[in-house]
Amino acid sequence: MTAAVSPADAGPAAEVKPASRPTPPRPSLAIYLGLAALAVAAFIWFWQTRESTAVLYVPLGEIMLWAPQNPLIGFLVMLAVLAVCWRTRTGAMAAFGALSFVIFTYWAGARINFSLTSIPERWSNLEGQLQAFFRPNWSYVFGVWDQWLTTLNMAIVATALGCFIGLLLAMIASPVSSPNKPTSQSVKALNSVVRSIPDVGWALLFVALIGGTAYGLGPLAGVLALLMFNIGIVAKLLGETIDAVSPGPIEAADAAGANLLQRDRIAVLPQVMPGFVSYSLYVFELNIRASTAIGIVGVGGIGQELSLQMNRFAWENVAAILYALIVVVLLVDLFSMWIRRRLM
Amino acid sequence: MITFENVDVVYPNGFKGLSGVDLTISRGEFVAIVGLSGAGKSTLIRTINGLVPYTAGTLTVGGTLMDPKSKSKLRQLRSRVGMIFQSFNLVTRISVLNNVLTGRSAFTPTWRSLLGWYRAEDKEIAFQSLERVGIVDKAYNRASALSGGQQQRVAIARVLAQDPEVILADEPVASLDPPTAHQVMRDLRRIQQDLGITCIVNMHHLDLARSYADRIIGMRAGSVVFDGPTSEATDAVIEEVYQRSLTAEDVAAVDVAVSLDDLPTAPEQEAAEPTATQAADGQAQQPVAAPGGETEQGRT
Numbered sequence: 001m002t003a004a005v006s007p008a009d010a011g012p013a014a015e016v017k018p019a020s021r022p023t024p025p026r027p028s029l030a031i032y033l034g035l036a037a038l039a040v041a042a043f044i045w046f047w048q049t050r051e052s053t054a055v056l057y058v059p060l061g062e063i064m065l066w067a068p069q070n071p072l073i074g075f076l077v078m079l080a081v082l083a084v085c086w087r088t089r090t091g092a093m094a095a096f097g098a099l100s101f102v103i104f105t106y107w108a109g110a111r112i113n114f115s116l117t118s119i120p121e122r123w124s125n126l127e128g129q130l131q132a133f134f135r136p137n138w139s140y141v142f143g144v145w146d147q148w149l150t151t152l153n154m155a156i157v158a159t160a161l162g163c164f165i166g167l168l169l170a171m172i173a174s175p176v177s178s179p180n181k182p183t184s185q186s187v188k189a190l191n192s193v194v195r196s197i198p199d200v201g202w203a204l205l206f207v208a209l210i211g212g213t214a215y216g217l218g219p220l221a222g223v224l225a226l227l228m229f230n231i232g233i234v235a236k237l238l239g240e241t242i243d244a245v246s247p248g249p250i251e252a253a254d255a256a257g258a259n260l261l262q263r264d265r266i267a268v269l270p271q272v273m274p275g276f277v278s279y280s281l282y283v284f285e286l287n288i289r290a291s292t293a294i295g296i297v298g299v300g301g302i303g304q305e306l307s308l309q310m311n312r313f314a315w316e317n318v319a320a321i322l323y324a325l326i327v328v329v330l331l332v333d334l335f336s337m338w339i340r341r342r343l344m
Numbered sequence: 345m346i347t348f349e350n351v352d353v354v355y356p357n358g359f360k361g362l363s364g365v366d367l368t369i370s371r372g373e374f375v376a377i378v379g380l381s382g383a384g385k386s387t388l389i390r391t392i393n394g395l396v397p398y399t400a401g402t403l404t405v406g407g408t409l410m411d412p413k414s415k416s417k418l419r420q421l422r423s424r425v426g427m428i429f430q431s432f433n434l435v436t437r438i439s440v441l442n443n444v445l446t447g448r449s450a451f452t453p454t455w456r457s458l459l460g461w462y463r464a465e466d467k468e469i470a471f472q473s474l475e476r477v478g479i480v481d482k483a484y485n486r487a488s489a490l491s492g493g494q495q496q497r498v499a500i501a502r503v504l505a506q507d508p509e510v511i512l513a514d515e516p517v518a519s520l521d522p523p524t525a526h527q528v529m530r531d532l533r534r535i536q537q538d539l540g541i542t543c544i545v546n547m548h549h550l551d552l553a554r555s556y557a558d559r560i561i562g563m564r565a566g567s568v569v570f571d572g573p574t575s576e577a578t579d580a581v582i583e584e585v586y587q588r589s590l591t592a593e594d595v596a597a598v599d600v601a602v603s604l605d606d607l608p609t610a611p612e613q614e615a616a617e618p619t620a621t622q623a624a625d626g627q628a629q630q631p632v633a634a635p636g637g638e639t640e641q642g643r644t
Binding site: 249252254255256257258261265267270273 | 418419423425426427432433435437447450454458460499506512
């Protein structure tokens with residue numbers, strides 16, 4: 001184009017514009033129109049399926065347009081995203097990604113009626129409880145010393161056992177250190193199953209299977225639940241660390257005639273040791289928190305105490321427990337950070 | 345004695361690593377393998393201890409047929425064949441002594457290895473190996489705290505702890521600076537002669553190969569294209585192996601990027617050692633100065 005216009009007025013223009021710079025390729029308009037059509041389709045669908053009845057009135061001179069409030073806002077956001085993408089010459093794929101991100105987020109939020117507007121409506125209910133958090137009952141926290149220790153003990157036992165078993169499973173799960181491919185694959189699959197059940201799920205399961213605090217077996221169920229939780233985490237994280245160890249020492253151990261166990265012990269373990277210790281400390285932190293959470297489903301410890309106080313509406317006690325929990329978790333965090341720094 | 349008879353190596357991806365290799369390497373020989381990258385030097389070396397399984401032909405090491413399928417036989421073989429690597433392959437987080445003790449794995453019960461509780465005899469062997477390479481005082485240092493040359497010496501000590509009949513070395517000095525490379529090669533040569541070990545070394549630097557080896561094997565595209573005593577490996581022959589004329593970088597190990605400070609020590613030792621070696625072997629002295637001179641011309 002510039003070339004076609006030029007010779008006559010090229011003189012001064014050439015002075016001002018030293019050289020033509022490459023411009024980013026313009027994304028295809030057709031695709032953007034298609035994306036806009038997708039946004040319209042999404043808007044229509046959200047309109048049809050809307051649950052909120054709030055309607056927005058848009059005065060346009062003589063006439064008054066109206067539209068369901070939330071889908072319209074969502075639609076405008078979609079168009080704005082497309083406009084920004086167009087302006088920044090974003091490729092078709094990325095623009096599609098951005099648009100679908102907005103659509104999915106809107107869909108998810110609309111589906112569960114996500115809105116913060118209900119909080120002020122519940123304020124009268126909330127006020128009293130919030131006030132309790134400003135005057136926690138400190139004397140109560142030390143009264144349940146025993147429960148704190150139970151929680152801590154569950155975390156320690158579960159960490160020790162879980163990390164050890166996790167280490168063994170990680171060794172078998174990683175193709176680098178496992179005897180053969182089928183073993184590694186099946187252990188990995190088993191591991192995914194273990195990991196797919198959350199800690200509270202395991203706790204409910206073990207409480208149902210072997211009995212909770214009612215039978216005096218609460219901590220046992222709790223430790224077993226945390227154990228499964230820990231095995232899943234350590235085996236996953238450590239397995240990936242083992243995948244990435246440097247192959248040189250392993251080859252050297254092989255060349256020296258070491259067998260599989262010797263090779264794993266001599267060449268693999270020292271390389272992943274910092275990772276293992278670090279994961280173990282992380283798992284210990286998680287266990288302190290998780291043992292509180294699973295305490296609520298009846299495995300004893302401070303979590304059970306917490307749920308008891310909540311059922312009694314003793315918010316001062318609840319507040320005291322939560323504050324103490326923050327302090328405990330922070331202390332454990334500092335402790336493990338201190339160790340990790342010395343590890344490297 | 346190591347015998348290759350028409351050995352082929354085909355990698356799982358179909359790449360032919362070795363084709364029709366016939367070789368006999370007798371006990372106590374120091375063999376250097378030269379060739380360009382991808383010529384099959386590493387494959388040849390790794391075939392001997394089964395790190396790369398050969399796919400056709402027969403390979404016997406020390407009178408027994410190599411069987412890449414049998415794991416226990418492989419381990420037995422590897423206990424007698426030590427290997428040194430370009431990147432040393434030490435476990436850097438553990439002590440030098442524990443690295444050397446890795447060489448004792450084949451002779452140590454598994455439970456001892458697992459607990460890290462080695463026999464006193466094995467530790468003594470490890471200390472003796474470290475003594476041979478002259479860094480016994482570093483035994484309890486972390487391997488990562490050592491310099492490159494020292495790390496390669498630890499790797500040599502690890503091999504010596506196996507009490508090997510054969511030492512395979514895959515580019516043992518390629519990641520070391522020239523003076524250190526010479527020192528490590530000299531150590532290897534001395535130990536090999538003291539203990540009568542067969543030594544097979546991959547090399548990039550021609551003058552190192554000429555200085556320390558009894559015999560040179562040239563490889564190209566997976567085949568052996570030259571095999572003869574060091575005295576026969578003239579520049580013309582090597583150019584034939586490389587299929588191109590030699591450049592300064594091919595020959596020089598001493599005069600590439602050596603500062604003036606290194607000159608008094610490096611050439612002096614270099615001059616002393618090959619003479620002694622070759623006197624012992626009764627071989628013609630390969631002029632070390634000549635490649636250097638050539639380099640000067642090549643640069644200017």
